[in-house]
Amino acid sequence: MQASNEVVRWQLAARVARLKIDRPAKRNALANVHWAAIERCLAEIHASDARLIVLEGVRGAFSAGADIDELGELLANPPAFAANNAQVQRTQLALQRSPLTTVAVIDGVCVGGGLGLALACDFRLGSARSRFGLSPAKLGLVYSPEDSRRLVNTVGLARAREMLLTGCLLPAATALDWGLLNRMADDDLGAALLTLLDELASGSAAARAGIKQVLAYLGGDAQADRAAATAAFNDAFASADFAEGAAAFLAKRPPNFQ
Template sequence: MTVLSSTERVRSGASSAGRISVSIANGVATVEISNLAQRNALTRDMCWEIQELMPRLEADADVAVVVLRGSGDTFCAGASISELSSVLVDPQPDGTSVDHLSGADAAIASLSKPSVALVDGACMGGGWQIASACDFIIANERAVIGLTPAKIGIIYPRPGMERLVRLVGQANAKYILLTGRTFSATEARALGLVADVVPSASFEEKSAALVSSLRSRSRFSMHSMKRLVDATDAAPSDADREWADAWAAMPDSPDMEIGISAFLNREQPQFRWRPVD
């Protein structure tokens, strides 16, 4: 598999309706949703591009953290209304249909590396589903979030709805979906739709500091704990196996000794663990 170099900038998508682009610097891959004419709405091709890009970022040993954001002052208006059917229920020759939005969701969620969505401006419908596929969402205080399938006569995709219920509970999920309300960033945080809200004046600075802090943490710790948190939804036997494997691997990771030594010597640890190809 071809992977991205640390200095390469890849711009995918021949479609003039939008594109997904990525820039990689200092171990951070910043993935940008860009479709300004439609407030960064996702077309079928853009969903494909996300599905193709995420395995490449996963395979790139130089990428430690993945950041997802929108171009300009909008995160994502959801699935493109003009392509809604082909995005959500694309018919296949065998009579089945494909939900490309949820395919993009699954590609992001499958990353073993930490991922964060930086939400500025509108984050609507499928835009929240894509953002919530990351490990957590940081919102600008001017962000607005709405899950509005009831306004256009559709059903929210299953992966997004199930994640919504896990994050906010059944009653709040029904309230959010059935009313189709748009929430301020502060309201969204209170409901559990985002992890944190950052003032607009310092959004870029604080977001960069957060990503930098993730970059400095032990990759062994982050990869392991991300996998173990996800395993809480798995069958008990699978969760037990994940825990046993992670706990057994901890003494063999160089990061444990490095972290303890740095703490005792009041130094900044320089962690060395890298994922096995």
């Protein structure tokens, strides 16, 4: 177990890093120190031999977004507010640009910055009682281009417009229909996660990292360019994983990716 602070911690088992936000009394609301802790944990995970990252909250709350108590302090200190905004953006981008495959496990409330974290993941697995929303207009705010792009890439421009301009709160069934959720567990969220992890474990982690490079370019990530995306495509043909995958396909057996 690795702990960045008493709220944010991670552990590694079977090459799956489980990154947990544990602040139930605040419905996992995130202050600056927690955003920084998530960023540190991601750096530690990337330095480990993890192949997958699972980001999870507590029962009834993935994250309620910003910590309201800290918000009052930040309003009185514009430089601190700017630094907090920069920290949030760095953390979300670190998750979005992770070469590892990432899964957000969502039970209960997932709004504001919490939904921003979930949108930075490759997969979002939710329970039937999950709720999703973004309310910048209700707060007199504008979301950053990066935040807004992640939402548009996930649900499309028309639905992103509806979410951002109205601040509506979506139930899990609607979130699944709109693409905010990839999958919704009927009863056992843990069992649904194990099923997804088993599916992912059968594939090549190196190939998934290359696929993410291509998708980042297509998704408009300012740090991704066509050359890197094309290199990911070309390099895969010379990789050990492709040699194994092709051999397994021809032999009609499961691949054993290293």
